[in-house]
Amino acid sequence: MEIFKYMETYDYEQLIFCQDKTSGLKAIIAIHDTTLGPALGGTRMWNYATEEEAIEDALRLAKGMTYKNAAAGLNLGGGKTVIIGDPLKDKNEEMFRAFGRFIQGLNGRYITAEDVGTTVADMDLIHEETNYVTGISPAFGSSGNPSPVTAYGVYMGMKAAAMEAFGSDSLEGKKVAVQGVGNVAYKLCEFLHKEGAILTVADINQASVDRAVKEFGATQVDVSEIYSQDVDIFAPCALGAIINDDTIPQLKAKVVAGAANNQLKEPRHGDKLAELGIVYAPDYVINSGGVMNVADELNGYNRERAMKRVEGIYDTITRIFEISKTEGIASYAAADRLAEERIARMAKSRRQFLQNGKHSLTNR
Numbered sequence: 488m489e490i491f492k493y494m495e496t497y498d499y500e501q502l503i504f505c506q507d508k509t510s511g512l513k514a515i516i517a518i519h520d521t522t523l524g525p526a527l528g529g530t531r532m533w534n535y536a537t538e539e540e541a542i543e544d545a546l547r548l549a550k551g552m553t554y555k556n557a558a559a560g561l562n563l564g565g566g567k568t569v570i571i572g573d574p575l576k577d578k579n580e581e582m583f584r585a586f587g588r589f590i591q592g593l594n595g596r597y598i599t600a601e602d603v604g605t606t607v608a609d610m611d612l613i614h615e616e617t618n619y620v621t622g623i624s625p626a627f628g629s630s631g632n633p634s635p636v637t638a639y640g641v642y643m644g645m646k647a648a649a650m651e652a653f654g655s656d657s658l659e660g661k662k663v664a665v666q667g668v669g670n671v672a673y674k675l676c677e678f679l680h681k682e683g684a685i686l687t688v689a690d691i692n693q694a695s696v697d698r699a700v701k702e703f704g705a706t707q708v709d710v711s712e713i714y715s716q717d718v719d720i721f722a723p724c725a726l727g728a729i730i731n732d733d734t735i736p737q738l739k740a741k742v743v744a745g746a747a748n749n750q751l752k753e754p755r756h757g758d759k760l761a762e763l764g765i766v767y768a769p770d771y772v773i774n775s776g777g778v779m780n781v782a783d784e785l786n787g788y789n790r791e792r793a794m795k796r797v798e799g800i801y802d803t804i805t806r807i808f809e810i811s812k813t814e815g816i817a818s819y820a821a822a823d824r825l826a827e828e829r830i831a832r833m834a835k836s837r838r839q840f841l842q843n844g845k846h847s848l849t850n851r
Contacts, residue, residue, distance in 0.1 A: 523557060563598075
């Protein structure tokens with residue numbers, strides 16, 4: 488991989504390698520874009536097969552956070568960290584304290600949070616060395632478990648998608664197939680059940696399925712059968728790349744709206760959904776409630792304020808559908824355009840400000 492060529496092509500700002508021999512820390516911080524503000528993105532710990540694989544993941548995830556934060560209306564850029572190691576075996580206090588010192592050394596250019604393979608307890612250790620971390624324990628003034636807030640955002644986005652597809656945002660009586668019933672999806676099911684939706688669920692974890700069946704009257708199907716259910720809405724809440732050449736022909740739903748990241752295997756699959764008249768709520772927009780929630784911690788966490796922002800996902804999804812129709816592009820492309828135009832406007836404003844500042848200095 489030609490790292491500088493890749494960074495130049497996709498306009499990355501910084502790639503930082505962090506190592507601490509004593510703790511075994513091997514971390515990569517990728518900062519994609521700070522036009523809107525400091526880069527915010529979680530720390531993922533994964534047992535990568537190669538260092539190149541870790542670098543590629545950090546870069547890819549950092550760019551994704553730029554778009555997510557921009558579309559969410561946050562004054563934050565995009566970044567991400569990956570730590571190379573087995574999260575079940577290789578963690579220790581020294582590792583996360585050392586990593587916290589590296590973050591502190593960036594002096595606020597990057598703010599982290601938990602992600603796959605890391606926990607609130609890990610963030611608390613980072614917090615021992617830096618304040619540039621969110622998602623810490625409520626005892627330190629944080630927001631606590633982000634899953635319910637993420638789920639609420641998905642629920643609001645799903646209602647916006649229902650309005651687009653069915654002419655009403657009511658989910659009462661709507662049949663919803665939920666793929667995966669983890670923490671976020673469980674709470675989503677609770678919101679849907681309260682409104683009177685009819686749920687079908689699938690998950691490799693039988694205990695999670697059993698809980699949804701018992702508490703929400705859901706119908707269980709095999710994980711391989713969830714795509715082909717005769718439902719109104721398909722809610723992917725587990726794996727990425729599940730909207731692909733194999734699954735699209737199986738879909739009977741008129742809406743795809745769920746919590747999973749990177750739902751489209753390739754951009755062309757978003758185009759295919761549009762061709763078929765299936766309303767797609769772009770994943771990084773509909774699932775942005777969690778990042779909105781932790782971002783609020785940077786201002787001194789206020790749950791009412793955070794939830795009000797999360798409710799705005801409804802309006803953002805609606806705006807994306809408007810762009811999609813006006814410009815004749817698929818909704819995933821409309822979401823990208825929304826994010827890119829916001830970044831471009833801010834970049835232009837900053838350039839103008841700097842030019843005016845230089846002009847005033849030369850006239851003194």
